Amino acid sequence: MKKGKKMMAFAAVFVLLVAAVIVAGCGPEQQYAEPIGTICSLEEAYENGWLTQEDILSIAYYYNQGTDGNEELMGENYVPKPIVPETLDEERVNQIKRTYLNDILQKPNESFEHVTIFRFYGIYRDCFVVSIGYVPQDSDIFADVLVIPDYPIGNVIFRYQPFNIKVWCEDR
DSSP states (O other): OHHHHHHHHHHHHHHHHHHHHHHHHOOHHHHTOSOOSEEEEHHHHHHTTSSOHHHHHHHHHHHHTSSTTOHHHHOTTOOOOOOSSSSOOHHHHHHHHHHIIIIISOOTTSOSTTEEEEEEEEEETTEEEEEEEEOOTTOOOOOOTTSOOOEEETTEEESSOOTTEEEEETTO
16 A cells, blocks of 8 residues: 555555656647748739738838838838837737748748847738848858849849748738
C-alpha cells in the first residue's frame, strides 16, 4: 500500500512538473506555431480583390510619403484613410510573423526573433498591410534606389518597388 501511495505521489509530482515546463515554454511564438491566415504581396492582394484601388492609393500615400507620382489620381486635397489603430498589438504581430516565416520564407521551425515589422500601413477590408522582413543578426541591408524604377499597382505608382510590403488576412 505504501509503495502504491509513493508511486501515485511521484506520478502526481511528475505530471505537475511536466505541465509547468509546458506552460513556461509556451510564449507567444510557440502559441502561434501554425500559420494563422494568409499572407501575400500587395500586388497579389489587389489582383485577388482583397484591396481596392482606393486602398492602394492610401497605402501608396504612406509609402511614398505623399502624393509623389500619383498627383493625377489623388488630386491636390487627397486625404488617405487613417491608420487605425496606429500600432499592432503583440498577438497580431506574432500571428503575422509566424505566417510570414511559414508561408513566405518556408521556415516553419525558425524562431521569429529576426523577423521585423518595419512599418504598419493600416487595416484595409480586414487585411493588415505591413512592411516586413527577415533580418539575420549582424547583417547589413541596403538597396540602391537609383536603379529601382517606379512600380505601378492598379495604376497607382509606388516609388521604388514595395517588395517588403505584405498583406496579411486572418480568414482568407
